[in-house]
Amino acid sequence: MSSQKPIGIFDSGYGGLTVFRSIADQLPGYDYIYFGDNSRAPYGNRSFKNIHHYTWECVQWLFKQDCPLVILACNTASAKALRTIQQQDLPNGYADKRVLGVIRPTAEVIGNYSSNKEIGILGTKGTVQSESYLLEIAKFFPEVKAYQQACPLWVPLIENGEHDKPGADYFVKQYLDGILGKSNSIDTLLLACTHYPLIQEKIKNYLPENIQVIAQGDIVAKSLTDYLKRHPEIEQQLTKNNDRRFFTTTDDTDDFDKQASMFFNEEVKSGYVAV
Template structure:
């Protein structure tokens, strides 16, 4: 059904945010080849239902497999929360049981034990990620003694994608959501930025948090986890090609994607259009 030859590592996101994950993965593992796929035409996923996110993510993963990927990273918290388990359990056995799809939530959660001092964890995420309860569930599995509070931040992704993350409006909404979190749990000492867009707001978030908590961005954690995964699974490492190349695909206008992607990657990007 899919090409059997070795191929690139696939990285999928509903839009641009996954580029913050790809950037750190490429910094940590520059020798590999990558395909990034952004479903920008149907973004954002954060307010969509479980069924819709699953179907959209399933189409994207299938497209990356058809382009030669044996391993796909869902560099999207909403897709990881709403679609990952279904794809792993329902689709991979019928498609090709040797291929793998991994998410970014578990690598983030696993790191908490070495970061928090008091076990009070805050999650700032999209409505879809927060309503899924995935962070609460996974944190309770790994660290049942921890307490988790979550806040939906529906305005942060639009601010980033409309390049308003340096605006006074961004200041207002950063203050609003951060203070809402501390109002729920004043002793929060670790905050997960549960959306890959949010690192573009990191300076404002840090100023608002003002040393009250450690802020976790996901890129470095996911990159380290992927390095460890490939070391533990030489059979998967063997089917990932190494040429240092990266292809960018988008379901939107490629010129629009190219213009904004450079903001995330801090380097020029050229994208191709793809239909899912």
């Protein structure tokens, strides 16, 4: 157990690194640990039970590294595991710890981006099936109409390095046609998966100019900044040595480092954690 008390950032794979990048840019100086459960990714098509089990296992590992606060930088884990962790797991021995997700902070502001009050949500099958975004957006923006589209092939394309090749265009256009076919008044598309910023420019190429594309990183980072201001009892525990460590559950750390460096936009060197 180290003397450091870092902020833990968790994702099922690489996508959470896009959120981590925004957090690190907005909150420099803090210590961070990123933990990717790459050996069991993707989470998108798994059951609620398995996603909760895997996520909670990884969150507990981050607690053991002395993280007082863990961010689930994964929409699927936020949709399918966060509530159970907050309401059932933390009170049972971890009442002094905090776990936050990416869905609520996004839902709190996404309605402000749309002039037409019609939003399209692009996510994994798990996130879409949970309907978490529909429920959360309705709480904050009852006047907004939200439509969903599952994009199950986007994550595999991105993680296999095929996303920037011509073959990916067919699947990008296919899912965009699906969401835009649900309403011709959609003016805002939310990338409700942290992988999708890597194809944000390709997505824009297939959209009319009046439709904006919103990624979550800066939204989540701004929300975390506000959270720490409102919760000094957590913020004062966090150490600030500008230390960033990366861990993965895949034993091929060289491959993880190569992929992670692309998502994080900075060289990454990781350690292996067996699960």
